Amino acid sequence: MVDYEAIIIGAGVIGPVIATSFARQGRKVLLIERDWREPDRIVGELMQPSGLRSLRALGMIQAINNIGATPEIGYTIFYEGRKVHINYPSKADVAPTVPLKSCVFDGNDKVLDDDTLSAKDFEDDEFERGASFEHGKFITNLRNIAKAERNVTTLEGTVTRINQDATGVHGVKVKLPNGDIKEVTADLTVACDGIFSKYRKILGEDNVPTVESHFIALKLKNAELPVRNTGHVILGTEFSPILVYQITPEDTRILCAFNGPTLPRDIKGYLRQNVLPNLPQELQPSFEIALKDQVKTHPNQYLVAKQNDIPGYLVVGDALNIRHPLTGGGMTVGLNDVVLLMRLFEKIPTFSNREQVNEALLEFHYERKNLSGVINVLSFALFSLFAANDENLRILQRGCFKYFELGGTAISIPVGFLSGLIPKPFLLTWVFFKVAFYSIYCNFIEKGLIWLPVSIFQIFTILFTAAYVFTPYLYREIFS
């Protein structure tokens, strides 16, 4: 006899969502978190439309209410003094959200009116919307939704061990705040312990992420945003991409990429020299003021999802799979994973039937790849182009921006990938190489006849570079 049907380790973004969904399926759940205070982090602040749809399907969309969230209608991309606006896709062009019967009730799949969000805009607008917010407040809302479920028990403590034997995982050992150790058993133990997960290694000793770049973050006070209600992506040939989005009515997040495995020693000096002069004029005063505050940094990691094949054990969220945060897709991948898991688990009356759970997890591993593959591959391919550090990448970067300037499907399809609404990896491949060919064409036009031999040579180097920054990620995401 076990204590719980499921134990969830970690109440960040994914833990409370899984706990709530399991509870609504009638399962008895223990949600363990080492620190229940509101987190203060620079991650998970912009939710793509597909992430919001997952929250709707799970009846948890109201977690974005009453936290001063900003509705987002798309992106504005800035490149060398020019800008292009990219709207999120039209609702008519994407499949409708299918609610999970066990999770949706009493209108919990609808956004409510509050001080900053309008239910009408979210529900009746022709276009999909995203939302940006203070991460900590969103997490508190998710945790409160989980705590309100009768079948969820919460516990403060740090999981120090996963109890495993030759037959699989049977529960955890938890260190309580008073130093006592508690052992808890369950049919299914779920690790949602995030980007720095200690317990992903149970799936394999080599299951460790790599660090390729960093984000440096500041919070701007009362910033004058060039285009309100859009995420800003600022690009150039001489600096790494910069992201800007409003997170509360007063606060705007700025994330400045640093392309390298270790951060510069003088971070503020780097921001003053490499970021400040490249910002749109309107943002510069608030950025200069914010430079007096403490700077936060975060490594950007990469981890391909490994199959969950240990009986009684499931790894999900950033513990399972990490992509570049440039495209703000982490929460969307994790939440879509929860929806998929719930659909697969709906057919399983009890997790004590480990064979049935493992069959579902095998299906999960392959079915999730369409969406996670698109978001993950796109995040790294775009980061390579946007942080262009050689001539071929700079040509691809310029070509990519010019491609967006064409409008129509040249923006509606790419933003469909980014927002998680077009989960088609092979269409992504086709569009990526179309952009590469368009870049080659633009390079020919810009260089003119006089440089024709160079442009012809560059056909090969540009195509090689495009393949080099795209195909290894595609291969790992889709075929591993």
Ligand SMILES: Cc1cc2nc3c(=O)[nH]c(=O)nc-3n(C[C@H](O)[C@H](O)[C@H](O)COP(=O)(O)OP(=O)(O)OC[C@H]3O[C@@H](n4cnc5c(N)ncnc54)[C@H](O)[C@@H]3O)c2cc1C
């Ligand atoms: C710089 C940066 C910016 C990002 N921006 C975005 C964005 O704008 N949009 C987006 O969609 N995604 C973004 N992401 C990704 C997003 O933050 C993650 O995908 C998301 O937080 C993953 O949720 P999670 O629940 O797996 O992990 P987390 O949210 O990290 O939660 C893990 C939880 O587990 C707890 N925990 C850990 N170990 C233990 C233990 N041993 N015992 C008990 N509890 C434990 C932690 O305290 C924490 O509460 C960003 C990532 C980075 C690095």
